[in-house]
Amino acid sequence: MKLPDDVRRFLARRFQSRHREWLLGDAGEGQWPLEVSLGMPTEQAALRQVDGVRVWASAWQDWQGVGTLSWCERRWKTLGSQRLPEKLALRNPEDVALWIGESARWGRAKSRYQTLTARWPALARQLPRYFEVLADYSDADFRRLAEMLDWISLNPNSNLYPRQIPVTGADSKWLDSRKGLISDLIATLQGDPTGERDFFRRCGLRAQPQLMRMRVLDPELRARLGGLGDVSAPCDEVASIGIRPQNVFIVENLQTGLAFDDLPGAVVIMRLGYAVDVLGQLPWLQQARCIYWGDIDTHGFAILNRARTYIPSLKTVLMDEFTLMSHRDLWVEEKDQHPSTELPLLTSTERTLYQAIKGNTCGQQVRLEQERIRWDVAWNVIQASNR
Template sequence: MKLPEDVRQALVRRFQSKHREWLIGDAGESLWPLEVALGAPTEQAALRQVDGVRAWVSAWQGWQGVGILSWCDRRWKALGVQRLPEKLALRGPEDVAMWIGESARWERAQSRYRALIARWPVLAQQLPRYFDVLADYSDADYQRLTEMLDWIASHPNSNLYPRQMPVSGLDSKWLDGRKGLLTDLMAAIQEDSSSDLDFYQRCGLKAPPLLVRMRVLDQSLRAHVGGVGDITAPVDDLAGISWPVSHVFIVENLQTGLAMSDMPGAVVFMRLGYNVDVLARLPWLARARCIYWGDLDTHGFAILHRARSYIPELQSVLMDEETLLRHKALWVDEAAQHSAAELTLLTKDEQQLYRDLKQQRWGQNVRLEQERIDWTTAWNVLQGSLA
């Protein structure tokens, strides 16, 4: 026997699983009206729970919600004729949404869905994936989204920087969180299913130059760049420098790189993360010995793996089991480990340590941040790598 609250909970689950299909409309018409059986008991079942049946009938007698409630008569030997609630029929998604308190979200999503497919019919199948966007965006955010789609569709090869687009209220913070959404919707509007275009390529926009931060650890090398020792510049500008760099260090933590003193023939790159592949665009780097020092966690090894696909001879330092175990008191948790089971470009020892971290050999999501390693020890290792 389903009470009104039982029906509401069932409809919540139904809405969660079906609301995207319902938004399309045509695919769901055969489902309506949606009938929910209320579980009328047999006479034997009713005799075992007379009070429960009375409470169930009373709940539906006092119910004044949405839908068509059907009743049935049961002629029972011991209890006589009983009028029982049999089923509830809901005419469409609007009824379901009203039942579960989602009316405002449903109406807003449906209205925006209809407006967008009227403008771009090719979005009909793609938009339901973004039901929450349609339902929950503020009016200002929704208008900004539609204006961007309209402008980009009308200017597919503008070659402007994103902030140059004449869209009211557009700022970098707003855009950064919506690049995936815009890329996906523009691909649908352009009817191009290829997935190898990033946001800028898909929208015909100019990507801001990727800035990298590099310290020059040799006075003679600094002379090649006007005596400047700490440089943040587009990687293509750094590629044009002609100088005799013999050692390139790549570290993840900014302060680790800032702590490094002068070393002959050396430069250090800081905080590249997974953008480490940009170093492949530096022709002078191919003539240098390259050394990577990252965090001792799964993402540190994943970045090393990625870097080696561009710099095959890249060596790692201080990313070994001995270093990890010697600093056990300084371990922290890695929020989320890298997903790969193996990273093929690691050495045998690196791969084993990566596997041990993944298999929780020493505890849950063990992580040693590189800046926690004893600096005297670390500096000696870094200097020794020049030999």
């Protein structure tokens, strides 16, 4: 027997699973009205819970809400004639939304869906995927989104930087968090939903060049660059730089690289994170001895694994069990671990430590950030590895 609160929970689940179909106008579960059986008991079941049946029937007797409530007469041998609630019929999604307190969100989503599909009918089947965008964006954000789609549709090959697009309020922060949405909708408007997924190429925009930060640690190498020691330049320019270092240190964090002192024949590349793919673009790096030093956590090892795709001979320093265990007082929690259970390009020793961290053998999601390692210890190891 379903009480009004039970029906509300049922309708909330149905709304959650079907609201996109309803927005599209698909029948989804069949046809409207949506009928909800209230679970009328048999006479035998009613005899076992007379008080419960009385509470259930009374709840619906006092109910005043949206929908059509149907009652029926039951003539039972023992309990006599009873008028009991049988089912509730809801005419449309608006009724469901009203029942569960989602009227405002549903109304916004439907109105905005109609606005966008009137302008771009091709979006009709794609937009329901973005129900939360339609329902929850502020009026200003929704206006910016519509204006952005309109401008890119009319200027598909502008070759402008995103900040140059003449849409009020569409700054870098706003756009960065919506690249996937805009790229997906533009792809649909261009009739190529499974093609190019890169935001800039899809929208005909110019991406800022990816900069690489590198410090030249050898005075003789710096002299070949006119004394320049701290370089931040597009990757293709760094690729053609006129030096040939013997050792290349790759460190995960900026401050770690800034702490390096002079080292003969060496450079240090800083703060690539998962963008270690760019290492494959540096021909002079392939002739050098490369050493990676990252955080001792699951993502540090995942970045190392990725980097070895481009530098198979890549060595590591200060990413071992001894370093981890000797700095227990400086551990922090890695809130979101890397999802992979196996990283195939790790050495057996690295893999053992990765799995220990992943499996919480050492502690709960432990993480040792590289800049927290005592610098006197770290610098001695770095110097020894710069042979």
